[in-house]
Amino acid sequence: xxxxxxxLLAPLDLGFTRLANRVLMGSMHTGLEDGRRHFPAxxxxxxxxxxxxxxxxxxxxxxxxxxxxxxxxxxxxxxxxAARRHRLVTxxxxxxxxxxxxxxxHTGRYGYHxxxxxxxxxxxxxxxxxxxxxxxxxxxxxIRAFVRCARLARxxxxxxxxxxxxxxxxxNQFLVTHTNHRSDEWGGSYENRMRLPVEIVARVREAVGPDxxxxxxxxxxxxxxxxxxxxxxxxxxxxxxxxxxxxxxTGIGWHEARVPTIATSVPRGAFAWVTRKMRAExxxxxxxxxxxxxxxxNTPEVAEQLLADGCADMVSLARPLLADPQFVAKASAxxxxxxxxxxxxxxxxxxxxxxxxxxxxxVNPRAGHETVLLIxxxxxxxxxxxxxAGPAGLAASTTLAERGHDVHLYEAAGQxxxxxxxxxxxxxxxxxSETLRYFARRLQATGVNLxxxxxxxxxxxxxxxxxxxxxATGVTARDPRIPGQDGPxxxxxxxxxxxxxxxxERVAIVGAGGIGFDVAEFLVTPAGHSPALNLREWLAEWGxxxxxxxxxxxxxxxxxxxxxxxxxxxxxxxxxGKGLGKTTGWIxxxxxxxxxVEMIGGVNYERITPEGLFVTYGEKREDGQLIECDTxxxxxxxxPRRDLQAPxxxxxxxxxxxxxxxxxxxxxxxxAIDQGTRLAARx
Ligand code: FAD
Ligand code: NAP
Ligand code: SF4
Numbered sequence: 001x002x003x004x005x006x007x008l009l010a011p012l013d014l015g016f017t018r019l020a021n022r023v024l025m026g027s028m029h030t031g032l033e034d035g036r037r038h039f040p041a042x043x044x045x046x047x048x049x050x051x052x053x054x055x056x057x058x059x060x061x062x063x064x065x066x067x068x069x070x071x072x073x074x075x076x077x078x079x080x081x082a083a084r085r086h087r088l089v090t091x092x093x094x095x096x097x098x099x100x101x102x103x104x105x106h107t108g109r110y111g112y113h114x115x116x117x118x119x120x121x122x123x124x125x126x127x128x129x130x131x132x133x134x135x136x137x138x139x140x141x142x143i144r145a146f147v148r149c150a151r152l153a154r155x156x157x158x159x160x161x162x163x164x165x166x167x168x169x170x171x172n173q174f175l176v177t178h179t180n181h182r183s184d185e186w187g188g189s190y191e192n193r194m195r196l197p198v199e200i201v202a203r204v205r206e207a208v209g210p211d212x213x214x215x216x217x218x219x220x221x222x223x224x225x226x227x228x229x230x231x232x233x234x235x236x237x238x239x240x241x242x243x244x245x246x247x248x249x250t251g252i253g254w255h256e257a258r259v260p261t262i263a264t265s266v267p268r269g270a271f272a273w274v275t276r277k278m279r280a281e282x283x284x285x286x287x288x289x290x291x292x293x294x295x296x297x298n299t300p301e302v303a304e305q306l307l308a309d310g311c312a313d314m315v316s317l318a319r320p321l322l323a324d325p326q327f328v329a330k331a332s333a334x335x336x337x338x339x340x341x342x343x344x345x346x347x348x349x350x351x352x353x354x355x356x357x358x359x360x361x362x363v364n365p366r367a368g369h370e371t372v373l374l375i376x377x378x379x380x381x382x383x384x385x386x387x388x389a390g391p392a393g394l395a396a397s398t399t400l401a402e403r404g405h406d407v408h409l410y411e412a413a414g415q416x417x418x419x420x421x422x423x424x425x426x427x428x429x430x431x432x433s434e435t436l437r438y439f440a441r442r443l444q445a446t447g448v449n450l451x452x453x454x455x456x457x458x459x460x461x462x463x464x465x466x467x468x469x470x471x472a473t474g475v476t477a478r479d480p481r482i483p484g485q486d487g488p489x490x491x492x493x494x495x496x497x498x499x500x501x502x503x504x505e506r507v508a509i510v511g512a513g514g515i516g517f518d519v520a521e522f523l524v525t526p527a528g529h530s531p532a533l534n535l536r537e538w539l540a541e542w543g544x545x546x547x548x549x550x551x552x553x554x555x556x557x558x559x560x561x562x563x564x565x566x567x568x569x570x571x572x573x574x575x576x577g578k579g580l581g582k583t584t585g586w587i588x589x590x591x592x593x594x595x596x597v598e599m600i601g602g603v604n605y606e607r608i609t610p611e612g613l614f615v616t617y618g619e620k621r622e623d624g625q626l627i628e629c630d631t632x633x634x635x636x637x638x639x640p641r642r643d644l645q646a647p648x649x650x651x652x653x654x655x656x657x658x659x660x661x662x663x664x665x666x667x668x669x670x671x672a673i674d675q676g677t678r679l680a681a682r683x
Pocket of ligand 2: 513514570
């Protein structure tokens with residue numbers, strides 16, 4: 001094959017059917033599963049990815065019964081009427097030449113509802129509801145529900161099912177003594193504990209016949225104390241193969257694990273070694289079942305390398321296919337540079353899922369909204385000026401140009417990217433560079449006229465006689481007006497991140513928002529270093545061990561010592577970091593705690609002196625404290641930069657504001673890109 005990705009693009013013969021390549025689109029909860037009205041949108045969403053050439057896709061989880069719900073009224077497949085609705089999805093996928101499996105997800109004690117059930121009555125740390133302990137008859141009912149769901153999936157036209165056996169859900173809960181305290185034939189010995197998944201796979205196979213894909217998602221590394229041992233995981237892989245599974249997919253970490261598994265600070269392909277270890281065990285035993293490796297595989301290069309290294313037979317990409325449905329097609333066409341890479345931020349996908357909002361993607365706002373956010377040729381091409389090449393301006397200008405408009409993009413700096421040029425300097429946020437690489441290609445491909453090093457003024461814009469001007473001029477750092485802040489020991493986050501100004505050994509950070517946390521991370525890490533780029537160090541830092549040596553694969557974290565002594569402050573009472581991302585905030589807090597960053601809330605900033613920052617507490621401002629430090633870094637939020645708006649409007653120019661220029665409060669790149677894209681799709 002004349003391609004840089006011969007392994008990735010090789011077909012996979014499953015005997016009764018053939019997959020076009022080695023890409024499995026892993027299951028993601030998008031919210032489209034919950035509620036009938038979303039089925040047309042779900043059909044369009046999967047059809048677009050099938051058109052993009054994905055070998056096999058897996059839907060978000062569908063519960064096999066009410067007890068298995070993730071939350072009240074979560075998507076369920078338990079009746080023929082429900083199966084008929086799925087035809088819309090399977091027909092749309094098949095019309096594009098794709099293949100799709102339905103994931104059967106029983107959440108057990110993770111269910112966020114009072115009807116949840118589990119092997120034992122042990123409440124999980126992530127749901128307020130204690131589960132009901134199932135009697136033996138109840139277990140039989142759950143197995144029958146799995147079998148019924150698989151049969152209905154076949155009836156609905158799916159090519160297979162994925163039995164969700166990892167991430168700490170129902171099946172996983174039977175496997176380990178952490179959650180299974182039973183003494184009947186479903187508990188006690190490992191043979192008893194693994195009876196449930198083996199029984200489910202065997203009976204599903206019996207019900208669906210030999211020519212239907214059964215993927216078993218197996219937790220190879222639980223990342224919880226009292227998790228499965230390695231011999232147990234291997235025994236289970238052998239048993240589910242024997243019971244009739246077609247493919248084994250890798251699951252890493254329970255949801256309650258305190259180790260990040262997919263965030264942007266996790267090194268690429270960080271857990272492929274686990275699948276590789278399992279594959280070696282199975283091959284040594286003469287078992288040839290295809291294995292899928294997973295987690296933080298976001299480029300064709302990484303995927304190809306993992307396959308070439310013998311880690312797996314397929315790779316699971318989930319979020320990367322939200323970010324770019326054309327991932328496989330672009331790799332096949334030798335256009336990998338054009339891929340819109342998932343930066344693993346979780347901001348529009350996982351965070352939304354946990355907030356009961358439809359999932360989308362920060363770098364691709366069309367994801368999940370394929371039927372409503374349409375990028376169509378403009379009925380009448382016009383001339384537009386876009387001012388500012390940050391995320392908002394980049395999204396707007398490339399979308400306008402894609403639609404056929406004549407677009408001039410002005411950027412004061414010598415490079416595109418705006419604040420992303422600071423974000424990508426943060427250790428663990430290196431992926432943010434990929435978005436700028438992507439937009440640089442899009443600017444070229446769509447023919448945007450880019451004017452770098454051009455701080456454009458109102459007069460030039462008026463003289464340019466544009467049909468419209470879009471201000472994407474971003475923000476300026478807020479001035480916190482602290483007495484003494486003009487001293488040489490005071491810097492702003494821009495000085496530190498963009499201009500590389502030297503910072504002392506002891507640092508106080510004013511403001512504990514997203515940027516305050518990022519600056520703290522930057523300062524506690526030695527210059528030019530990042531654990532996200534060094535797998536061995538990252539695994540030690542988070543306490544991930546070889547599961548063959550320690551049950552569950554977790555040991556005590558061994559963080560490297562901090563490069564500086566940092567104190568992070570905010571005026572609000574309470575623990576800093578509450579407003580950080582829903583699914584990533586805990587990672588930022590834990591990372592800084594490991595680096596001994598002191599976090600203090602409820603302060604008043606009184607003054608800055610050469611000795612440090614003097615703060616008081618409470619309204620009375622009586623008790624005070626000098627936080628001794630060499631440098632104070634200001635991260636006190638941002639204000640919109642929109643000085644061009646008034647003169648343009650006064651001259652009768654049609655002006656629109658997007659991103660930070662529109663609103664700085666709670667601004668992030670998700671909103672900036674979304675707003676830029678949506679405006680440009682309308683004009
Ligand atoms: P900006 O990115 O501020 O871009 C505005 C651009 O306009 C600038 O390049 C500026 O030079 C240019 N400009 C201004 N005036 C003119 C003019 N007159 N002529 C020409 N050009 C002009 N967001 C997230 O979603 N997730 C994160 O994890 C994240 N991490 C971050 C980490 C750091 C350290 C920082 C600083 C920001 C982070 N952000 C993050 C925030 C995110 O970068 C911003 O929300 C986003 O960049 C805002 O986009 P924007 O296009 O509105 O403005
Ligand atoms: P932010 O999140 O609004 O935080 C601003 C901080 O400054 C807060 O701690 C605030 O807390 C403090 N502050 C506000 N006014 C102040 C004043 N007058 N004097 C002193 N302190 C003041 O803003 P940001 O940190 O600048 O981040 C900007 C945007 O980038 C955010 O909206 C964020 O979403 C985005 N971002 C996101 C991430 C991410 O990981 N998702 C990372 C970085 C940035 P008190 O008012 O309590 O003091
Ligand atoms: Fe990836 Fe972020 Fe998009 Fe989710 S929102 S798919 S993590 S880029």
